[in-house]
Each structure stands twice: as C-alpha cells, then as structure tokens.
Amino acid sequence: MLRLVVRRLLQLIPTLLGLSVLLFLWLNRLPGGPASAILGERATEAEVTRINRALGLDEPVYVQYWRFLKRIFELDLGTSTQTGQPVWDEFVLRFPATVELSVAAIVIAVLVGIPLGYLAARHRGGWLDVASVSGSLIGICIPVFFLALMLKGIFAVELGLFPSYGRLSTGLDATDITGFATLDGLLTGELDATWDAIMHLVLPAVALASIPLAVIVRMTRASVLEVLGEDYIRTAESKGLDKRVVRGRHVLRNALLPVVTAVGLLTGSLLSGAVLTESVFSFGGIGSFIRTSIDARDYPVLVGFILFIAMVYVLINLLVDLAYSIIDPRVRVH
Amino acid sequence: MALLNVDQLSVTFGGRGRKDSIAVDGVSFTVDQGQVVGLVGESGCGKSVTSLALMGLLPEKGVKVGGRVEFDGQDLLTISRRKLRDMRGSQLAMIFQDPLSSLNPVIPIGIQVTEILQRHRGLKGEAARKEAADLLDRVGIPDPRRRLKEYPHQLSGGMRQRALIAMAVACAPRLLIADEPTTALDVTIQAQILELLKELVDQEGTALLMITHDLGVVAGICDEVNVLYAGRAVESAGRRELFAAPTHPYAHGLLGSIPRLDAPRGEPLRPIRGSINDKIAWADGCAFAPRCDYYTMECLTGTPELTEPRTAGHQVRCVNPVLPKAEVSA
Numbered sequence: 089m090l091r092l093v094v095r096r097l098l099q100l101i102p103t104l105l106g107l108s109v110l111l112f113l114w115l116n117r118l119p120g121g122p123a124s125a126i127l128g129e130r131a132t133e134a135e136v137t138r139i140n141r142a143l144g145l146d147e148p149v150y151v152q153y154w155r156f157l158k159r160i161f162e163l164d165l166g167t168s169t170q171t172g173q174p175v176w177d178e179f180v181l182r183f184p185a186t187v188e189l190s191v192a193a194i195v196i197a198v199l200v201g202i203p204l205g206y207l208a209a210r211h212r213g214g215w216l217d218v219a220s221v222s223g224s225l226i227g228i229c230i231p232v233f234f235l236a237l238m239l240k241g242i243f244a245v246e247l248g249l250f251p252s253y254g255r256l257s258t259g260l261d262a263t264d265i266t267g268f269a270t271l272d273g274l275l276t277g278e279l280d281a282t283w284d285a286i287m288h289l290v291l292p293a294v295a296l297a298s299i300p301l302a303v304i305v306r307m308t309r310a311s312v313l314e315v316l317g318e319d320y321i322r323t324a325e326s327k328g329l330d331k332r333v334v335r336g337r338h339v340l341r342n343a344l345l346p347v348v349t350a351v352g353l354l355t356g357s358l359l360s361g362a363v364l365t366e367s368v369f370s371f372g373g374i375g376s377f378i379r380t381s382i383d384a385r386d387y388p389v390l391v392g393f394i395l396f397i398a399m400v401y402v403l404i405n406l407l408v409d410l411a412y413s414i415i416d417p418r419v420r421v422h
Numbered sequence: 423m424a425l426l427n428v429d430q431l432s433v434t435f436g437g438r439g440r441k442d443s444i445a446v447d448g449v450s451f452t453v454d455q456g457q458v459v460g461l462v463g464e465s466g467c468g469k470s471v472t473s474l475a476l477m478g479l480l481p482e483k484g485v486k487v488g489g490r491v492e493f494d495g496q497d498l499l500t501i502s503r504r505k506l507r508d509m510r511g512s513q514l515a516m517i518f519q520d521p522l523s524s525l526n527p528v529i530p531i532g533i534q535v536t537e538i539l540q541r542h543r544g545l546k547g548e549a550a551r552k553e554a555a556d557l558l559d560r561v562g563i564p565d566p567r568r569r570l571k572e573y574p575h576q577l578s579g580g581m582r583q584r585a586l587i588a589m590a591v592a593c594a595p596r597l598l599i600a601d602e603p604t605t606a607l608d609v610t611i612q613a614q615i616l617e618l619l620k621e622l623v624d625q626e627g628t629a630l631l632m633i634t635h636d637l638g639v640v641a642g643i644c645d646e647v648n649v650l651y652a653g654r655a656v657e658s659a660g661r662r663e664l665f666a667a668p669t670h671p672y673a674h675g676l677l678g679s680i681p682r683l684d685a686p687r688g689e690p691l692r693p694i695r696g697s698i699n700d701k702i703a704w705a706d707g708c709a710f711a712p713r714c715d716y717y718t719m720e721c722l723t724g725t726p727e728l729t730e731p732r733t734a735g736h737q738v739r740c741v742n743p744v745l746p747k748a749e750v751s752a
Contacts, residue, residue: 318523319518319520319523319524320525320526322479322524323518323524323525323526323586323589324526325479325510326477326510326511326515326516326518327510327511327515327537327538327541327589328507328508328511328538328541328542329511329537329538329541330541333537333541337529337533337537338526338529341526341528341529342527342528415528416527416528417527417528417530417573417575418527418573418575
C-alpha cells in the first residue's frame with residue numbers, strides 16, 4: 089500500500105516536468121504577451137521591451153525555463169503579472185472557494201444521482217426511469233453557464249430566494265480562518281455566517297452539479313442493471329435473503345464500484361473547471377481568476393495553475409485507486 | 423407421497439411485441455426424500471429453466487409459469503413470494519453451475535455463509551462464524567477459519583463449489599437442486615464434488631434434483647432419470663433401465679454418442695445429427711423427428727404421449743421406440 093503511494097508520488101515528478109516543458113514551449117509560441125496585455129494596442133516598441141525585461145521575458149526560453157525550475161523547488165511559482173502578488177499566494181487565497189464549490193457540487197451529484205440511478209434501474213422502463221434518463225441527457229446537453237444564468241435569473245433575481253453573487257453577504261462580520269467560508273462559521277461559532285455561506289453556495293453548486301449528476305445517474309443505472317443480471321444475485325436470492333440484504337450488500341455494493349471511479353474523475357474536473365459558473369456568480373474562486381489571467385497573458389499564473397491542476401488530478405486518481413483497493417478485494421494491493 | 427411433485431410444469435417466455443417462446447412444455451416428475459433424480463438433456467432443452475421455476479427465481483416480468491409444483495403438499499407456484507422467500511435456503515436450496523460468478527466477488531466467503539445462517543437460523547456473531555467454519559469443514563475445505571476471511575477469487579474452482587455447497591446445505595434443506603454443479607470443474611474435482619453430494623444425500627436424507635448434460639454424472643449418482651428434449655420429458659426411467667435399454671431414439675442417440683475407450687482405433691464418433699431447434703413445437707408432432715434416425719410419417723400426426731413400451735415405470739414419448747429386434751418382430 090505504502091509502496092504504491094510512494095511510487096505514484098514519484099511518478100508525479102516526470103509528469104509535471106514534461107508538462108512544464110510543453111507549457112513553456114507553447115506559451116512562448118503564443119502571440120501577444122503580458123507586455124501588450126498590460127500596455128494595450130498602442131504600446132511602443134521601447135515600452136514593450138522595458139516590460140519584457142522587467143518580467144524576464146527578453147531572455148531565451150530555456151533560460152526562463154531554468155529559472156522557473158530553480159524557483160519551483162522552493163514552492164515559488166513566480167509573481168502574477170496582473171496583481172504583482174506571488175502566484176502561490178493568489179492560489180491560497182482563491183482555491184478554498186473553488187474546493188468548497190466543487191465539493192458542494194459533487195455532494196449534490198452523489199446524494200441525488202446514486203439513489204436516482206438505482207431507482208431508475210430497479211423500475212426499468214417506468215416513468216422514473218424514463219424521466220431520469222431523459223433528464224440526465226438534458227443535464228449533459230445544457231451548457232453550464234446557461235444553466236447558471238437561468239438559475240440566477242429565476243431563483244436569485246425573480247424569486248429572491250438565494251443571493252445572486254459572491255460567497256458571503258457584504259457587511260457580514262465573519263472571521264476568516266481557513267478560507268472555507270462554511271467551515272469558518274462553524275469553527276468560530278458564527279452560525280449565521282455558515283448559513284449565509286451555504287445560501288451563497290446553493291445556486292452555483294446546483295449549476296455545477298448538473299453534468300456530474302447526469303453522469304452519475306447514468307453510470308449507476310447501467311451498473312445496477314448489469315449487477316442485477318449477475319449470477320451471484322441469483323445465488324443471494326436462492327438463499328432466501330431479505331430483499332434489503334440482497335439490495336444493499338449484493339447489488340449496491342458491486343454496482344457502486346465503477347461509480348466511485350467516476351466520482352473521483354468528476355471531482356478532479358470540477359476543481360479545474362468551474363471557470364464559467366464562478367464567473368456567473370462572481371464566486372471569487374480560482375476559475376474566475378484564471379479567466380482574467382488568460383486575458384492578461386499572465387504566464388506565471390497559467391503555468392502554475394495548469395501544473396497545480398495536473399497535480400490535483402494525479403492525487404485524486406491516487407485516492408480513487410486507494411479507495412478502490414479497499415472496496416474491491418480483487419484489486420487489493422499487497 | 424413424494425416430497426416434490428412436479429405436474430405439467432410449463433414456462434413460456436414472452437415480451438411486449440415478441441413471439442412467445444416455450445422453454446418448458448409440460449414436464450412432470452417426482453422426487454422422494456433421499457432420492458437423486460436427474461434431469462438430462464442438451465443445452466436449450468429446458469433443464470435450467472425448470473430448476474429456476476421450482477425455486478421461483480425466474481424473472482417476474484415476461485414469464486408465464488403453468489402447472490403445479492407441489493413441495494411437501496404446498497404448491498410453490500401459488501404460495502406468496504414472502505413464504506417462498508422463507509423456504510428458499512431453508513427447505514429448498516440450489517447449487518449453481520459456475521462457482522466463480524455465483525459468488526459475490528467483493529464479500530468474504532464467511533459473510534456469504536453466515537448471512538444465510540442469520541436469515542434462517544437466527545445465528546449471529548461468533549456463533550454464526552463457528553457454524554460457518556463447521557460447514558466449510560464438513561464440505562471438505564481445509565483451514566476453514568482462514569477461508570472465512572478470504573474472497574472468492576482467492577479460492578480454487580473446486581473450493582468455490584464446495585463453499586457454494588456449504589451455503590446450500592447450511593440449513594439442512596429437504597430438497598437440493600444442483601444445476602450442472604460440476605460443469606465448470608476439471609475431472610478429478612468433478613468426482614470429488616459428486617462424492618460430496620452423494621454423501622450429503624446419504625447422511626441427511628436430502629432429496630437431490632441433479633440437472634446435467636453429463637451422462638457420466640447421471641450414471642454415478644442418479645436413481646431416476648428424466649431425459650428432456652425441447653421442453654418435454656421424452657424418457658423417464660430408473661438409472662439401470664435407462665442405461666441398459668435407452669428406448670427413445672434421442673436417449674438412445676445420447677448414450678450412443680459417448681466415446682468409448684474400448685472402441686477400435688479410428689472408429690468415428692456417432693453424434694446425433696443436427697441441433698436443437700426451438701421453432702419446432704410439440705403440437706405439430708414429435709419435436710425430435712427432424713433429427714431422428716427412426717422417423718416415419720406417423721411421427722408428425724400429433725404429439726406423442728408417454729407410454730411404457732418396455733417395463734412398468736419406464737416411460738417413453740415415442741411412436742417408434744428403439745426396441746431390441748426380437749421384440750419388434752414379436
């Protein structure tokens with residue numbers, strides 16, 4: 089078990105190195121650059137050169153890369169050309185919001201998706217099955233930003249049930265400890281802050297949950313249908329076991345194996361991909377920061393972000409594999 | 423009265439927009455306590471469907487089951503699902519063909535044994551584990567305490583089938599149905615498993631319904647044999663009578679097709695020609711007629727009835743039974 093973890097973490101090093109080389113070559117090829125983004129269209133040659141020199145962009149790409157490598161071992165991802173702050177600090181500031189949003193979305197997707205998929209399979213061909221299958225198709229098809237705008241328009245603007253932007257109401261006196269707004273309220277006993285943060289989370293989390301939810305419903309349904317036809321389910325029935333035991337211990341336990349993998353991968357993609365939802369709800373997470381960084385050609389932020397996401401992916405995959413080895417004895421590592 | 427009395431059992435699969443297909447077409451047989459009865463036939467003849475119908479394990483949708491299955495005086499086809507659930511595992515138990523796929527891959531063997539003890543005998547915790555270990559020991563699994571913690575993939579094929587047998591006999595059922603229990607095993611293991619089943623029958627007086635396509639298994643263990651073809655019994659007899667004088671051309675062909683070790687070198691095998699065809703129904707005459715060497719026009723004039731052309735109790739469904747030459751001329 090420990091050997092697997094160590095091996096996987098070591099594999100992370102060549103992965104990140106290769107990725108960073110690709111990124112440097114690719115960004116170097118991009119037209120424009122931080123200088124023209126900062127100065128605008130009518131920048132003079134002299135000003136561009138001055139800024140490029142200040143940012144170290146006038147040197148050959150391999151020199152830039154070498155400098156980058158040296159820095160990265162000190163966990164220094166460079167300085168954002170937009171804000172002038174260290175990239176790492178910018179991430180620390182914003183990532184908790186993204187994690188909070190992603191976790192809320194995946195929790196919604198799992199809590200709704202697995203029971204729905206299971207019931208759809210059990211009542212195959214019934215109205216619930218038809219509704220959840222076609223509903224999940226719609227869920228996959230609707231662009232997330234459109235859904236986000238619709239939710240905001242109806243539930244925040246028209247009905248006023250939820251706040252329409254941000255993570256906390258302005259003017260609310262909330263203490264910031266961890267950066268996780270919901271958690272901070274619980275830690276400090278400011279339950280009104282936690283409640284406020286949860287209300288702010290609902291709409292963006294629902295919008296973000298739409299695709300994972302659809303995927304989980306479909307996977308659970310297909311997986312349950314497959315397991316229901318397995319010989320060991322017939323064996324369990326032949327033993328006269330209670331329906332609850334057959335369903336819980338024999339059907340669900342096996343049917344959820346592939347769903348666990350899917351949930352892991354979906355979580356990874358949520359952590360990297362909440363760009364549009366965060367923008368619609370001005371959620372101040374890493375997604376909206378990346379969007380502005382692309383506009384600003386903020387190379388250090390982009391490189392740092394992509395490497396960071398790659399790392400998150402690898403770690404989540406590792407977690408999924410470890411979880412899998414616990415729930416499926418056939419792949420247990422010795 | 424027999425423990426199990428199957429009377430005109432029929433199973434029809436149908437679905438929305440699909441033509442009904444008859445899998446079992448009026449099969450009747452009885453099994454007494456302590457008796458081993460075989461259902462024999464090739465793939466698709468309705469053996470497994472018959473066994474699943476007895477256990478109430480056929481899907482509820484799209485299946486029509488007719489006739490009577492009397493077990494200890496109760497009709498299993500009409501009692502409530504709940505009552506049947508109570509009887510399954512305790513009074514009736516089943517052993518399946520493929521031991522690997524019949525065991526839940528992600529649950530230790532121990533729990534798969536104790537769950538049935540808990541369900542029907544109310545055993546829990548250490549008492550259940552002890553009983554489970556005793557059961558594994560009884561079916562010949564060495565080091566049962568350790569095996570309880572292991573998963574199906576960690577056991578050998580024969581061991582897995584033994585574990586399934588342990589589950590089936592856990593509550594001392596009165597009827598055990600074994601659906602091709604040796605098919606997925608290699609020959610030496612097959613013999614051991616048959617030996618084990620025989621032992622259980624002898625010791626406990628359990629009735630055993632043996633479903634197989636293997637005539638070797640039949641010869642080794644069965645008291646009575648029913649040969650099935652296309653969903654109907656074509657020959658029913660005691661084992662000795664059947665092997666001494668197979669009378670239906672199909673049974674005759676089955677026995678004739680067994681390769682013999684004492685046959686001269688180079689002698690060709692004698693298969694039954696053709697293959698089973700589920701489009702041919704018994705209503706139009708004998709379903710075996712297209713493959714039969716003894717076929718006459720008479721075979722197509724109506725459904726042949728079960729008769730006893732040789733000895734009492736030796737039933738054959740054929741208008742041209744295979745009889746010794748002397749008897750034919752007589």
